[in-house]
Amino acid sequence: MRIRNLVALLLLCLATGTLGAPPVQAGAAGTFLSLPYTTTDVAGNQWMIYQNGMLQQRGNQPVYAQGAMLLINGEALQAASNRVHIDDDTGELVLDNLSAAGMTVTRRVLIKANDAYVRYIDVIKNATPADQTLDVQLQSRVNFQLIASQTVPDPHNKDRVLAWVGQTQVNRAAVELLNGRSSDNAFSIAAQQDANLVQADLSVKVPAGKEVAVMHVHSTAASADAGMQLVAGWQESKLLKNVRPEIGRILINFNSGISLIGDAQVLRGDLLDVVELRGGDQLKGTLKEPTYTLHTFYGEIQLPADALIGLINIGKYRPRQLLVSGDGQVFGGQLAKETISLELSSGQLTQIPLSQIARIGYRRRPGESADTAADQTAEQSADQSIVLLRTGDRMAVLPPEGTIDFLTRYGLLKLDPKAIGAIAFQSDDNAVHTAYLTDGSHFAGLVASEEFKMKLRGTGPARVEGADNGAATTQQLPSEQTITIPAAALFRWQLSCKTAEPGDDSPALRLDNGDLFVGSLAGELKLNTLFDTITINAGEIHSLTHTPDAGSDVQIELWDQTRLSGSLRDEKLTCALSSGQAVNVPVALIESYSQPQPQPSDGMVQQIKLVVANLSADDWKQRDQAQNQLTAMGPMIAVVLKQLLPSQPPEAQQRLEAVLKQFADKKSSGGAASVTGGG
Numbered sequence: 001m002r003i004r005n006l007v008a009l010l011l012l013c014l015a016t017g018t019l020g021a022p023p024v025q026a027g028a029a030g031t032f033l034s035l036p037y038t039t040t041d042v043a044g045n046q047w048m049i050y051q052n053g054m055l056q057q058r059g060n061q062p063v064y065a066q067g068a069m070l071l072i073n074g075e076a077l078q079a080a081s082n083r084v085h086i087d088d089d090t091g092e093l094v095l096d097n098l099s100a101a102g103m104t105v106t107r108r109v110l111i112k113a114n115d116a117y118v119r120y121i122d123v124i125k126n127a128t129p130a131d132q133t134l135d136v137q138l139q140s141r142v143n144f145q146l147i148a149s150q151t152v153p154d155p156h157n158k159d160r161v162l163a164w165v166g167q168t169q170v171n172r173a174a175v176e177l178l179n180g181r182s183s184d185n186a187f188s189i190a191a192q193q194d195a196n197l198v199q200a201d202l203s204v205k206v207p208a209g210k211e212v213a214v215m216h217v218h219s220t221a222a223s224a225d226a227g228m229q230l231v232a233g234w235q236e237s238k239l240l241k242n243v244r245p246e247i248g249r250i251l252i253n254f255n256s257g258i259s260l261i262g263d264a265q266v267l268r269g270d271l272l273d274v275v276e277l278r279g280g281d282q283l284k285g286t287l288k289e290p291t292y293t294l295h296t297f298y299g300e301i302q303l304p305a306d307a308l309i310g311l312i313n314i315g316k317y318r319p320r321q322l323l324v325s326g327d328g329q330v331f332g333g334q335l336a337k338e339t340i341s342l343e344l345s346s347g348q349l350t351q352i353p354l355s356q357i358a359r360i361g362y363r364r365r366p367g368e369s370a371d372t373a374a375d376q377t378a379e380q381s382a383d384q385s386i387v388l389l390r391t392g393d394r395m396a397v398l399p400p401e402g403t404i405d406f407l408t409r410y411g412l413l414k415l416d417p418k419a420i421g422a423i424a425f426q427s428d429d430n431a432v433h434t435a436y437l438t439d440g441s442h443f444a445g446l447v448a449s450e451e452f453k454m455k456l457r458g459t460g461p462a463r464v465e466g467a468d469n470g471a472a473t474t475q476q477l478p479s480e481q482t483i484t485i486p487a488a489a490l491f492r493w494q495l496s497c498k499t500a501e502p503g504d505d506s507p508a509l510r511l512d513n514g515d516l517f518v519g520s521l522a523g524e525l526k527l528n529t530l531f532d533t534i535t536i537n538a539g540e541i542h543s544l545t546h547t548p549d550a551g552s553d554v555q556i557e558l559w560d561q562t563r564l565s566g567s568l569r570d571e572k573l574t575c576a577l578s579s580g581q582a583v584n585v586p587v588a589l590i591e592s593y594s595q596p597q598p599q600p601s602d603g604m605v606q607q608i609k610l611v612v613a614n615l616s617a618d619d620w621k622q623r624d625q626a627q628n629q630l631t632a633m634g635p636m637i638a639v640v641l642k643q644l645l646p647s648q649p650p651e652a653q654q655r656l657e658a659v660l661k662q663f664a665d666k667k668s669s670g671g672a673a674s675v676t677g678g679g
Helices: 002-014 224-233 370-381 602-616 620-633 635-647 650-668
Strands: 029-034 037-040 046-049 055-058 064-072 083-087 093-100 103-112 117-125 132-142 146-154 157-168 173-177 188-191 197-206 211-221 273-277 282-287 291-296 299-304 308-314 320-325 330-335 339-344 349-353 357-361 385-389 394-397 404-408 411-415 420-424 433-437 442-447 451-455 461-464 473-476 482-486 490-494 508-511 516-522 524-528 533-537 541-546 553-558 563-568 572-577 582-586 590-594
Touching (some): 064 093, 064 103, 064 117, 064 211, 132 173, 146 188, 146 224, 157 188, 157 197, 173 197, 173 224, 197 211, 211 224, 273 339, 299 330, 299 482, 330 394, 394 451, 404 420, 442 516, 524 553, 533 563, 602 620, 602 635, 620 635, 635 650
Antiparallel strands (some): 029 083, 037 046, 046 055, 055 064, 064 132, 083 093, 093 103, 103 117, 132 197, 173 211, 188 197, 282 339, 291 299, 291 330, 308 320, 308 357, 320 330, 339 349, 385 394, 404 411, 404 442, 420 433, 451 482, 461 473, 508 516, 516 572, 524 533, 524 563, 541 553, 553 563, 572 582
């Protein structure tokens, strides 16, 4: 479970987690039948599945009129036939050959009669030659008007919801689970009281020829409170228990719980450790190896058994061992020892040749829960520095102590590791490397170093059985083992998952080569116009546009809506990134620059300060007048007011906060900005 969650966390910081995933197969074909399909669960719900996968209930006071309706870019699914089949391996109804908005869709519907819920997994394939950004929408209509509607928040992210519960006029509730705990891709849920519709939306980018899958669960309860309790009692590991591995790996709104290394699934024991042989036999007992010494191309490392959950033997003639840790790391190489020690449940100790082993799986440790372990891992690994190699190895390493040199079209940038979200050494978009900064900036270039010396994070203690007194002891391996990785072997280096998306208030410099710098222009610009050379303080620029092949000709709009066109004297502009880096960008590469909160001119700043001082005047009429003057100046002075706010007396602070709130309300309602004198 832990390896699954970390893999999902890493891939979702990059994109949707679908790149490189093999196409999903339809699954084992079983009984073919015609729709609608009808069955009854233990709660007395009669569920019906129609041609496009729509869910409906019949019988005594049915809640769902039209449930689980899937739309893509606003288009409903179209079905090519009325026949479906049952996957004999999973028990799912498989509705394939569906289509919408140019996408092909397979809906896998599992009706859990004993647990009284219906689980959908919708596999969406982009068969077009271009990447597509899709609006995936789910809709459900209930038979009776909603008298109460509430959502269930994610315990690890209060701004995101897991499920929706709607109570109807007949005092029965619809229950819909739409997102997994700690998932990075989540449906937004909207429902209105006194209506009968709930709607969920998710925007997702699907690369050309690739697939994504979304899961949702539908049920009913006797009341809204019972529905909330139902959601709280659902364990994601059970909801996902029989998901096919090739589908679980492309789920984007749930963490599937399927631990995969390439196409191999990590084996786990239940009550006992398990060793699976190449012929298919399994031996169960207690693994007695205290540590594993692994020879790798990046150095010899030692891993304690207590930190591992499994081993996979890859290759037939010269096998390579993959050791998988409980916190999501994967180490590949050759084990120094040629046998594995296993104590059978009978008490016999046997040595199993490594050449005969296919997989090894450790039992779950005491207190280890499939769901809680995933939640803990997501929290612990969010700030970890992790390297992914082209060989499939994944390792948690300590952040580098110095800067990382990055060669770009803008010169050599010495990047602070704290400012880097990730470096992609292999990309579908660029033949070179791509740096992603924590402020949202991204740009192409080349890492200057040919190799990196890295220190592995401590992997914990190793148990050594049979000390001098016969009792078990604990050996602490070195907390920092040093490895050397060639840059050519790196696939991705994830230094942090706290990479921001540029907000509406973020300054941004966009280049015509696709690079993006989140930050503000700095210094002075000399603009040659038809009538004069104008000196412009870069901090006062609201926007700058540059037409391709226009040389140094630009159009600039200032904070007070002044517009100027002309030719810049300097060939490069300095951009101070929000993460602290300064970059000199050629004007010829600039597409546009926007600064939603430009700095007013020095003269205007002095005028603002005089008016702000009157907020502390003895006469309340003078204080009111000053507040009105500031409001009349418009939102463009907000940046100055925010700078002055901390140094003001309490009443002046309250008045400034009121002015800033008015500006924010005006902006959210689409009001136009204005700049006037304070008189």
